[in-house]
Amino acid sequence: MKKWLEPLASAWVGVVTHKLRSSLTILGIVIGVAAVIALMSIGRGAEASIISSIETLGSDLVFIRPGATSYGGVTGAAGSAASLTLEDAAAISEQVPYIASVAPFYATQLQIVVGAQNMRASVRGITPEYQQAYKLEMTGGAFISEHDYQRGARVAVLGSNVKETLFEGVDPLGQQVRMGSNVVRIIGVLESKGESMISPDDVIFIPLTTLQQMVAQPRTSSGERVVSVITLTVSEQEHASYVVDEITSLLRSRHQLGPGVDDDFNVTSMEEISTMLSETIGTMTLLLGAIAAISLLVGGIGVMNIMLVSVLERTREIGIRKALGARERDIWIQFLIEASFLTLAGGIIGVIVGWLVSYFVNNMGLMTTVVSADIVVLAVSVSVGIGLFFGFYPAWNASRLNPIEALRSE
Amino acid sequence: MGKRELTVLRGISLNIEKGELVAIMGPSGSGKTTILNLVGCLDTPTAGNYYLEGREVSRLSSGELAQVRGQKVGFVFQTFNLLPRLSALANVDLGLRYSGGGDSRRAMEALDRVGLSDRANHRPTELSGGEQQRVAIARALAKNPPLILADEPTGNLDSRAGEEIISILTSLHSEQGITLVIVTHDANIAHRCQRIIHFKDGQVVAEEKI
Numbered sequence: 001m002k003k004w005l006e007p008l009a010s011a012w013v014g015v016v017t018h019k020l021r022s023s024l025t026i027l028g029i030v031i032g033v034a035a036v037i038a039l040m041s042i043g044r045g046a047e048a049s050i051i052s053s054i055e056t057l058g059s060d061l062v063f064i065r066p067g068a069t070s071y072g073g074v075t076g077a078a079g080s081a082a083s084l085t086l087e088d089a090a091a092i093s094e095q096v097p098y099i100a101s102v103a104p105f106y107a108t109q110l111q112i113v114v115g116a117q118n119m120r121a122s123v124r125g126i127t128p129e130y131q132q133a134y135k136l137e138m139t140g141g142a143f144i145s146e147h148d149y150q151r152g153a154r155v156a157v158l159g160s161n162v163k164e165t166l167f168e169g170v171d172p173l174g175q176q177v178r179m180g181s182n183v184v185r186i187i188g189v190l191e192s193k194g195e196s197m198i199s200p201d202d203v204i205f206i207p208l209t210t211l212q213q214m215v216a217q218p219r220t221s222s223g224e225r226v227v228s229v230i231t232l233t234v235s236e237q238e239h240a241s242y243v244v245d246e247i248t249s250l251l252r253s254r255h256q257l258g259p260g261v262d263d264d265f266n267v268t269s270m271e272e273i274s275t276m277l278s279e280t281i282g283t284m285t286l287l288l289g290a291i292a293a294i295s296l297l298v299g300g301i302g303v304m305n306i307m308l309v310s311v312l313e314r315t316r317e318i319g320i321r322k323a324l325g326a327r328e329r330d331i332w333i334q335f336l337i338e339a340s341f342l343t344l345a346g347g348i349i350g351v352i353v354g355w356l357v358s359y360f361v362n363n364m365g366l367m368t369t370v371v372s373a374d375i376v377v378l379a380v381s382v383s384v385g386i387g388l389f390f391g392f393y394p395a396w397n398a399s400r401l402n403p404i405e406a407l408r409s410e
Numbered sequence: 411m412g413k414r415e416l417t418v419l420r421g422i423s424l425n426i427e428k429g430e431l432v433a434i435m436g437p438s439g440s441g442k443t444t445i446l447n448l449v450g451c452l453d454t455p456t457a458g459n460y461y462l463e464g465r466e467v468s469r470l471s472s473g474e475l476a477q478v479r480g481q482k483v484g485f486v487f488q489t490f491n492l493l494p495r496l497s498a499l500a501n502v503d504l505g506l507r508y509s510g511g512g513d514s515r516r517a518m519e520a521l522d523r524v525g526l527s528d529r530a531n532h533r534p535t536e537l538s539g540g541e542q543q544r545v546a547i548a549r550a551l552a553k554n555p556p557l558i559l560a561d562e563p564t565g566n567l568d569s570r571a572g573e574e575i576i577s578i579l580t581s582l583h584s585e586q587g588i589t590l591v592i593v594t595h596d597a598n599i600a601h602r603c604q605r606i607i608h609f610k611d612g613q614v615v616a617e618e619k620i
Contacts, residue, residue, distance in 0.1 A: 006507055013495060322452075322479075323450075323479065324504060325480020325509050326480075330476075403452050404452050
């Protein structure tokens with residue numbers, strides 16, 4: 001047998017001859033590693049699913065919202081100020097580089113009537129760029145075109161939930177809908193985007209020019225037409241923060257804000273939101289992992305306990321080995337390998353168990369889970385490290401035994 | 411370690427020649443086992459010197475002593491001291507491991523030498539006392555040491571098995587020229603050696619040449 005294999009072989013014999021004890025010892029490690037793997041995979045899965053849902057909305061989105069109104073020290077809700085205008089949007093489109101599309105819109109609530117159905121719906125007056133900016137797909141019909149926008153056509157596109165409420169089981173295309181005191185024709189229905197803060201599912205879209213005819217769109221003191229939000233997409237993701245800075249300085253100069261005056265608007269890129277969210281979830285994941293790691297530590301103490309017992313029980317064996325010429329180092333290495341062998345086995349089994357748990361959690365649809373290689377490698381190497389750490393003292397104890405006394409023990 | 415120091419041996423001057431067959435006799439507590447532990451490098455004297463093959467070993471570190479044990483000394487114990495979980499062959503192989511590496515071919519040869527090659531894969535519990543002691547001899551012998559120390563090798567055996575063990579040991583001496591030191595109570599065994607050293611109260615009280 002190869003010389004370096006011998007300690008491994010005798011560690012194997014040591015582990016196998018005490019099957020029950022060995023398996024109980026590694027149980028703690030198995031549970032610890034499995035908990036780390038399962039919890040981390042759930043955390044990573046949550047992160048991945050949030051990032052992917054943001055990506056379906058478009059990670060290249062940048063939102064510009066109005067700031068808060070402030071009258072005599074009373075500050076209103078964010079977005080309540082009427083500071084953004086259609087002219088701001090046009091200026092951004094012309095002057096800021098790396099912008100793919102600019103989609104300002106004006107949001108309001110209007111009473112909608114279809115036959116006997118009556119609902120108060122959120123209505124957005126938009127420009128044709130809106131479809132591109134929000135990556136909207138149609139389930140039927142067409143989106144609002146440049147032509148519709150230019151002539152203020154009385155047409156509307158429905159979000160999927162609105163379509164379900166107003167036209168359950170009926171094809172809405174070409175139908176007439178009363179919107180406030182006007183009538184619009186349905187020309188398209190959007191695909192659902194799922195629930196999110198900017199989901200289009202509950203909204204009816206009409207051209208902004210049409211909305212201006214229906215409701216009195218507010219104007220600023222300089223006569224510019226106020227919009228609720230300006231959404232835009234950047235053409236090159238890596239320039240997102242540059243674009244945000246450019247927009248901020250452009251809008252500050254357009255709104256004539258002097259130095260030291262707060263912005264009366266708020267620029268947020270989707271990238272920032274997604275970074276913030278994934279950082280938050282990352283912290284949560286780390287916290288979960290840390291809690292699971294405590295059970296790993298407890299398992300390690302169990303290993304130490306058993307190794308101490310094992311050394312005590314095998315005192316005579318240690319004496320025999322020493323009489324045969326084993327040095328302290330040989331004994332020390334033997335027990336250290338035995339301990340890390342146990343925890344390595346525990347780690348591998350724990351990875352399999354944790355993997356299965358996260359697989360079932362995923363398959364039963366409870367949560368999306370992602371088992372990533374780095375966590376697996378980390379968990380296994382940490383468990384071997386625990387074996388080395390907690391095996392150190394028992395192994396050292398064993399190596400220090402006096403051969404004569406050890407041989408005399410029963 | 412909180413234990414009272416006890417002087418077991420005092421004023422001993424003992425010389426064992428290479429290739430000699432020596433018996434050590436004496437009542438319990440006379441220091442026989444202690445002298446054997448010193449000779450076998452399991453222990454070092456608190457005072458005095460011990461030369462093994464001309465080398466002063468009484469001041470060696472525990473690691474160096476272990477190396478000397480591994481290379482130079484084979485032990486045969488009264489209670490055999492085989493590892494119960496290992497086969498006869500693996501037990502013999504263990505003796506080789508700490509003296510340059512395991513070698514199952516050499517281990518097998520050693521088992522053959524004591525006539526147990528057919529029981530190589532039996533565990534100690536499946537062997538008789540005499541067979542276990544033969545495995546222990548094979549273990550001591552496998553690494554081909556210049557010195558074999560036997561501490562009451564027949565103490566736990568019936569007279570027939572004991573006789574077998576003694577003839578194996580004496581043949582090792584006569585055929586291979588191994589230096590052999592046997593601690594024994596049995597005068598018959600002692601008289602098959604070349605020299606008997608009598609111990610009493612930690613001192614050599616008599617020596618007889620056979």
